[in-house]
Structure formats: structure tokens, C-alpha cells
Amino acid sequence: MDKYRRLVQMPCRHTLTSLFRVCFVFNLGFAWTCFAQTDLVHRGVPEQVQQINQLVAEQWQAYNLRPSPPASDAEWCRRIYLDILGRIPRVEELDDFLGSKDKDKRSQLVNRLLYDDTYTEEYARNWTTLWTNLLIGRTGGTDNNSQISREGMQKYLRDSFARNKPYHRMVYELVTATGSPAPRNANFNGAVNFLIDKVNMDDAAQATAATTKTFLGLQVQCTQCHNHPFNEWKQDKYWEINAFFRQTRARNAGRRAAAMNETAELVDVDYRGPAGIQDSAEIYYDLRNGEVAVAYPVFVDGTSIERDGRVDVVNRRQKLGELIVESPYLGMTMVNRTWAHFLGYGFTKPVDDMGPHNPPSHPELLEYLTNEFRKYDYDLRSLITWIVLSQPYALSSKISAGNKSDDPLLGETPKFSRFYVRQMRAEELYESLVVATQAEGTQGSYEEQERQKNLWLRQFASAFGTDEGDETTTFNGTIPQVLMMFNGELMRAATSSDRGSLIARLANNPRLKDRDRFVYLFKAGLSRTPTRDELNLCEEILKINRGNQTEALKDVWWTILNTNEFIFNH
Amino acid sequence: MLFRTPTGMSRRHFMQHLASASAFSGSALALGHTLQLNASELARNQKSAILLWMGGGPSTIDIWDLKPNSANSGPFKPIATKGDMQICEHMPMTAQVMDKLSIVRSMSTREADHDRGRYYMHTGYVPNPNIEHPSYGAVIAHELFGQRRDLDIPPFVAVGGSSEGPGFLGMAWAPFTVNSNGQVRNLNMQMDPERFALRLNALSRLEKKFIEENRGTAALEHAKVIEKTVNLMSSQQMAAFRVDDEPQELKERYGQNNFGRGCMLARRLVQAGVPFVGVDLGGWGNHKGIFPTLQNDRLPTLDRAMSALVEDLDNRGLLQNTAIIWMGEFGRTPRINGTAGRDHWARGWSVVVGGAGFKGGITVGATNDDGTDVVGTSYSSEDLMASVCHSLGISLETTFYSRSGRPMKIANSGKVIKELFA
Numbered sequence: 005m006d007k008y009r010r011l012v013q014m015p016c017r018h019t020l021t022s023l024f025r026v027c028f029v030f031n032l033g034f035a036w037t038c039f040a041q042t043d044l045v046h047r048g049v050p051e052q053v054q055q056i057n058q059l060v061a062e063q064w065q066a067y068n069l070r071p072s073p074p075a076s077d078a079e080w081c082r083r084i085y086l087d088i089l090g091r092i093p094r095v096e097e098l099d100d101f102l103g104s105k106d107k108d109k110r111s112q113l114v115n116r117l118l119y120d121d122t123y124t125e126e127y128a129r130n131w132t133t134l135w136t137n138l139l140i141g142r143t144g145g146t147d148n149n150s151q152i153s154r155e156g157m158q159k160y161l162r163d164s165f166a167r168n169k170p171y172h173r174m175v176y177e178l179v180t181a182t183g184s185p186a187p188r189n190a191n192f193n194g195a196v197n198f199l200i201d202k203v204n205m206d207d208a209a210q211a212t213a214a215t216t217k218t219f220l221g222l223q224v225q226c227t228q229c230h231n232h233p234f235n236e237w238k239q240d241k242y243w244e245i246n247a248f249f250r251q252t253r254a255r256n257a258g259r260r261a262a263a264m265n266e267t268a269e270l271v272d273v274d275y276r277g278p279a280g281i282q283d284s285a286e287i288y289y290d291l292r293n294g295e296v297a298v299a300y301p302v303f304v305d306g307t308s309i310e311r312d313g314r315v316d317v318v319n320r321r322q323k324l325g326e327l328i329v330e331s332p333y334l335g336m337t338m339v340n341r342t343w344a345h346f347l348g349y350g351f352t353k354p355v356d357d358m359g360p361h362n363p364p365s366h367p368e369l370l371e372y373l374t375n376e377f378r379k380y381d382y383d384l385r386s387l388i389t390w391i392v393l394s395q396p397y398a399l400s401s402k403i404s405a406g407n408k409s410d411d412p413l414l415g416e417t418p419k420f421s422r423f424y425v426r427q428m429r430a431e432e433l434y435e436s437l438v439v440a441t442q443a444e445g446t447q448g449s450y451e452e453q454e455r456q457k458n459l460w461l462r463q464f465a466s467a468f469g470t471d472e473g474d475e476t477t478t479f480n481g482t483i484p485q486v487l488m489m490f491n492g493e494l495m496r497a498a499t500s501s502d503r504g505s506l507i508a509r510l511a512n513n514p515r516l517k518d519r520d521r522f523v524y525l526f527k528a529g530l531s532r533t534p535t536r537d538e539l540n541l542c543e544e545i546l547k548i549n550r551g552n553q554t555e556a557l558k559d560v561w562w563t564i565l566n567t568n569e570f571i572f573n574h
Numbered sequence: 575m576l577f578r579t580p581t582g583m584s585r586r587h588f589m590q591h592l593a594s595a596s597a598f599s600g601s602a603l604a605l606g607h608t609l610q611l612n613a614s615e616l617a618r619n620q621k622s623a624i625l626l627w628m629g630g631g632p633s634t635i636d637i638w639d640l641k642p643n644s645a646n647s648g649p650f651k652p653i654a655t656k657g658d659m660q661i662c663e664h665m666p667m668t669a670q671v672m673d674k675l676s677i678v679r680s681m682s683t684r685e686a687d688h689d690r691g692r693y694y695m696h697t698g699y700v701p702n703p704n705i706e707h708p709s710y711g712a713v714i715a716h717e718l719f720g721q722r723r724d725l726d727i728p729p730f731v732a733v734g735g736s737s738e739g740p741g742f743l744g745m746a747w748a749p750f751t752v753n754s755n756g757q758v759r760n761l762n763m764q765m766d767p768e769r770f771a772l773r774l775n776a777l778s779r780l781e782k783k784f785i786e787e788n789r790g791t792a793a794l795e796h797a798k799v800i801e802k803t804v805n806l807m808s809s810q811q812m813a814a815f816r817v818d819d820e821p822q823e824l825k826e827r828y829g830q831n832n833f834g835r836g837c838m839l840a841r842r843l844v845q846a847g848v849p850f851v852g853v854d855l856g857g858w859g860n861h862k863g864i865f866p867t868l869q870n871d872r873l874p875t876l877d878r879a880m881s882a883l884v885e886d887l888d889n890r891g892l893l894q895n896t897a898i899i900w901m902g903e904f905g906r907t908p909r910i911n912g913t914a915g916r917d918h919w920a921r922g923w924s925v926v927v928g929g930a931g932f933k934g935g936i937t938v939g940a941t942n943d944d945g946t947d948v949v950g951t952s953y954s955s956e957d958l959m960a961s962v963c964h965s966l967g968i969s970l971e972t973t974f975y976s977r978s979g980r981p982m983k984i985a986n987s988g989k990v991i992k993e994l995f996a
Contacts, residue, residue: 290907353703413977415980535783548772560776
């Protein structure tokens, strides 16, 4: 708490404090942990939801926008399953929700998806997927050249999300972890996978950049070699953060060790610095003019720690972890990231580049939610609840006459006066197909299922060939994706009529009429019933198939799964 | 019909099936197997560009602009070439084609971060959170596509990694990413073509409903990409991707590795009329132990494939219509760092161009004796892009409009590097 107060009261000579002046005045009067975890979703609308609604609506007024009408229950239901669990709703789940007459049914559903044991595994899987991609990329741990264990990373994350570990605890563990990456290792600690391949190369440049970017929303990587071109970052800042990682070593982490199957380990060891001064272990770096400068560990807010390089005197990474956990940027970045996950755009673009050079679109709201998130002891499920119960999240994605100008694709900052359509992620498509075709449980154990999914996902990942491991995905609405949806193996399985398949079960269910079967497919894929026009189309297809139900169902199901409406979260 | 009927022989039949919803009869169609590709004819007088992208930032001071008398010099010696310049001794095959390539030694840029540098060098613009600019591939494909309406292959193909995207030009101009084996996954429809046509027809009707609900441009883009995919699936031009059909001798000449195959594939695609092909060679981020990596690994791969590409294009008469651009995000620090590596350096570095309208065998601009700074006029990404457009006959008066209607000059109003043209 003291450190936190000091940070906020610090004079404004420092870069970051100027941001606080602009968009961030913290209320220090709160009590941290006085709220019980269980009672977060009350009957009625939580105060945080009302605040979101109000602060977003203020911008609508300011920009003379009229929001789109609310989305239907069915649309909202599809959204929330996709965004919280990473898949579309089953037909039964959709029917349950639509059938409920309870006024409070939306918050009940949110509650169920977040807190009911039935959904814990899926919830944890979805957030594990998101965070695995964030922490080690889509390709991390998928080849033999690195000691990253994707499985170990996922095990750690799954456990954290399933138990609802407070976010700041999770970050502290990821930043300070020691141990071995793979579950089979004796001193296994899955959290080490975040840093294990980022500390040895290039004086831990990747560890420095990834840690500040991922958890604090601060991009310092450019300042490794020179002052930042347009934010106020100076080169010394980079190296002062970098100095926190100099005790850290990844043992047996190289290609050779990986090939030899030696156990890697992330450890902290005494650091002496190039000059060998143990009690003041410094680092050197090159200035652009060719001169050499010196740096010691100093956090982004200017807090210095002891310069001693001995781990038992001061463990630099643990100090860094403590400072990160105390930093207001921690919550702010997570709020921004989480908002972007649900609403399609964050308050800044990109979400992990914050600072005076990139002012947020809704500064008050960002500040408010950051404070609340912290008040609730960094409880992710509370944050999710507030966002998904808000008005902006519940708006239709249809553009109306009153909000044409609210289009982030036109370079406007998002005003959230409608729900911005976006494509499913590859993982969401995969899980949705599994659920929609009722293929759960037919693919073996959890590990086996994940292995199959990862194998399938690999076709979309491609790397840029830099030393920072930048990468991209071809699951982005381009031709390879459409080819996969047209002809891929996964789609062939999803639309097959083999024994036990969705099509076979529908076709062979004597209680269903032709029409019921088509309606079922529309609900399974699009979470809605077909229009009259669409039913006519189905009838035509049945006729072309000379009355063969199975074949007609296959045609209709293939068609539904290939639509824009299916692949978009709308 | 939402999906436009494309051109082409076999496709016409195919599309007739698409045209009527209930036309589920008639004979099976043989798609994409019967007709021979008559590529060289197709490509005559059509301009194309091939970008050799060196991901990670190549050390141009060790390749194209050596400083043997400086303390910053690495161990490599300069050798004579067929052009009016010297280059690195570990590029002997390329030295033999330097009469067809020219080096710009006075690139000076400001983006020394990988992401930012990649974006800037690909688009001519610095990254801006409010807008996404189209990259080389999208711009050139967009401008040259009109010359070849018969092309079914996407006009922007990225071999290997993945290039920067189409920005505000839209997903229809996005790179079509393939691996260097030319293998296109999931290309074969797993059913009777008539049945496929039936499904497409039904799909077109469902797509239309969602588009008309006015939920933004993404829905319409989805339909456009479907149309392009259908074109591709039913096209005999896909034979251009069968890089394995090349004679063994030529495969060896290019090098039996991803980059070598990628360059060979690029030639095949250009020959088939594709206006823009990007081929990636990564692994230039040599912060440590740079010289053995360059000498034993990167340079031999580059030398073989790059020289083979120039030769092969030239032998087929394609070089005069095909611009080659070799570049990365930035160069590397002239000063060798404490771990025998070089770090990021954008202030003075080199790129290489050739083919199309470019003059060969010359150098443009220079850096100072220790390689740290440009002497005289320096050039930017915008200037390079303007020069490439000029070499392809694309007017620099071309203006794009962002989605919000903001006009943007092609190549960000860069100036043509005059020395590169006769």
C-alpha cells in the first residue's frame, strides 16, 4: 500500500506519472478485499454495470449517436457462450435460455457459465487458450527446438482459471516462476514456460519486452537501441527493467539440450555484472553514439531496488513481481484487454500499448473499471460479469441510421453504440463444431482432445522469421480458411452421416418431421430458427436429393456452417 | 446470385450449374485437370514483382556495402561482380548476375523494431492505430490485376511466412499464403461438382440475408473471398503451384531448401501471370555470433536462390517485366557488439532491386567510411516503393481512398530514385 501511495504521489517529472495526470486519478480510499467473492452477481443490476452504461452513453451523447436496438435473446446467448466458453451454445442450452420467463435470466446465465461446476472445464479451457497464445504464442512449444512445454503452460493456466486465482497472483507467479516446464519433470512449474525461452538470448530482451507489454501495457522494445520515436520512453528505461532479469537463467534450454531430452529449468543465480561488483551488480548498454552507459534495476514508476546481485540478498524477479502487482498499469491493461475481448475493440489500439502517446477512448470508464477490478481483488469473473451484463455488450450488431459513423474500420475511435461483428478465432470454430455436431467425448481424454485440436490449429500459424518470434495466423477470413471450411477434413467429419454423427442421429430419429430436422440444424449452427424462405430452400434441397433425408441434411448443414452468420460472432 | 460468375472454360460449365438452384442433373464435370497451362504466353508483357523479404533485419554491411578498411568491418572480403560494384565474397553466384541488379546503399529509415520496421517497409507508412495501410503485395496486385482478368490465382501470393496485409483495400487483396512446396491445402472438393454447385447456390442465398441486415463490411468481404476461392478451386491455373514438376537440375540450382523452392515457385507464379509474389527468408536477427551464421547458413542459401531466380527469369525473358526487390526491416549496427553480433540499425543500410524497368549493375548512394551514416541523399521506404511502382508502370498519381474517404497517394507520396532508371 505504501509503495502504491508513493507511486501516485511521485512528482510528475517522470514519464508515467504524466499519464496519471491525464487519465488516471486514483481513489485511494478503497478497502481492498472487503468484498466476498461469492456474492458478486446480485439480483438486479450491479452498480458497475450501471456505471459502464452511463459512461458509454455519455459518449453517445457527445458524438450525437443513437445506439442500435438491443440484440435478441438468442443473439446475446450465442455471444456469451462464444466469449465466455469459447464455443456456441448447444440447442438444449439455447432452448433453456429462450424458454425461461425469468426477468433475471441473463444474469442467471452469466452466473451459471462462470460459477457452475458444469462449465468450469470449458471456461478454464477457453481462457487457457487465450492466455497460452498471449504468453507463448500460437507456435510456442510446437517444435523440438525449444524447451517450452505447451502442455505445461496450459496445465498451469487451466489450474489458475479453474480455481479463479486472482489475476495479480497469476501474474506474480508468471513473472517470478522457477522450476521445470513440462508436467513430467520432477520440479514441474508450468508458469516457467512464459519466460523459459525469453531470458537466455540477447540479454533477456524478450523477457523485458514481453513482461512489460503483456502485464503493464507498455511497449519498451524499441528503446533497447534508441529512445522511443513518439512516446516518452528513454533508452535507460528499457535497460533498467532489463536489469531485473539478469539473475535469471534457463538451464538446458538450448536446442541441443532439447534434442537430448535434458530437463530444462528456470533458475535465479547470483549476478556479478560485467565489472564483477557483487554488491552493486550493474549492466552496460550501448548508446547510439557508441558510448556505453550503465543501468541498475529501476521499475517503470522510478522505484529503485537494492543493487546487490546476490539472490539471497535481493531476488530481482521477486521484487519486479511485487512492483508489477502494485502497479496501476496491471489492472488497467487487464481491463483493457478483457473489454476488447468482449466488445471487439479495447479502449486503446493496440490494447497493450498504453501511455500518453496513445490516449484511451473512454478514460473515465477505464479508470473506473480498473479501480473496481482492484477493489474486487483482481477477480476476473467479476470483471467479466460487469462487462457482459452491460448495455453496450447487449446491443444489436446491425448498423442503424443513428450510428453509421461509429465504425472503427473508418479510423474512428470505437463508441460501442453497436456490437462490432468479428470472426471467430480458429479455436472457437473448432470447439463450436465439436459441440454443434455433438462430438464431445468421442475423441478420448482431455489431453488427447487438446492434442488433436493443436494438430489442426498448426496449419494456420506462421512465423515472421525474426528473433522475437513474431507470428501471425492465416485463419483470418482469407482463402485458406474458406478452403478449409469447404473441403477440410474437420468439415468432412462435421458433415458426415457416419454412425453416431449428428446427421445420422437426426435422420434416424423417427419422432422428428422433415421440418424439425432443418430447424434443429439452424439452431445448432446459427442459434436461431430458419425463416420461411430458408425453410423453402431446405425443401428444395430435399427435393433435389429425391427425398433422401440424410443427403439433404448434409447439404443444409454444410451450407449453414459455411455462412458468414456462422463464422462471425455477431 | 451473390457470387459473380468468373471467366474460364471449365468454369463456365460449372457456373451454369450454380445459376439455377434446382439444376441437379446433367453430367459430371472435370474441373481443373484437363487443360494445359499455357503460361508463358499469358505472361507476355504483363508486369509482376517478386519481393524477397529478409525477416529479422539482414546485415547489409556484410553483404552489399562492405567496409573493409573500417574497425566496423567483419571478416568478409569484398569481391568483384559483373556489375559496377563489389559485394561479399560469400555471394559468388549473385556476383555473376549483379549486372542485372542494383544496390541502393543509402536507405535511411527510423523504425528499428521488427513489427514497426516490417510494417513501414511493406507499406511506406509508419504504424498508426487508426488505420491499416495496404502493403506492397496488395497495392501492386490491386494496380496490375486489371491487366489480367483471366487470372484465377489470387494476385498476391505469399510464400513461406506471411506478408503484411491488405489494409483498407480489404480482404479481397489479402495475401494468399502457401508453403514453398506450393502445396495448397484442402483444394479438392470432396464431392460431385454438381452437388458442390448446389451447396454454393444455397450458401449464396444464406449469405445474402446476413449481408442485407447491414452489420458492416465484414459480411460482404466474406462473400468476396468465397467467390475467389471458388475461382481458385475450379482453375487449371493451379498447376502453377506444382513446383515439383520442375527438372531436378533446376531444383538443385535454386537450392533444395524452403527459400530455394520458394523462389522457384515465385518464378512459376509470375510466369502464370500472378502480379505479386513474396518469398520470405527469415533468421537475420543475428545479435550474437553473426559471422559464422552468415557464412555457413544464411548467405549460401540466399546466394544460390537469388542468383538462380535472376538467371531463370532472364532466360525465359521474364526479367524485363518482373521487378525484384530484396529487403528486410532494417540493417544491422555497423559496430560489432560485445557478443560478436550486430543489433538493429535503420540509419544507413542497403536494399537491392532489379528487373522490370530498373537499370542493372549500379549502386545508388553511399554510406560513410565506417558505415554508420548515409553520405549525400538518403532514401526512404516511400521512395523505394515509388520506384518499384514506377518500374512496373504504375502511375504515382494513383490515389487510394481509406474506408473513411481519406485520399492517400500511392507509396505515401515517395519520390522515384532517378538513378535507378535509364
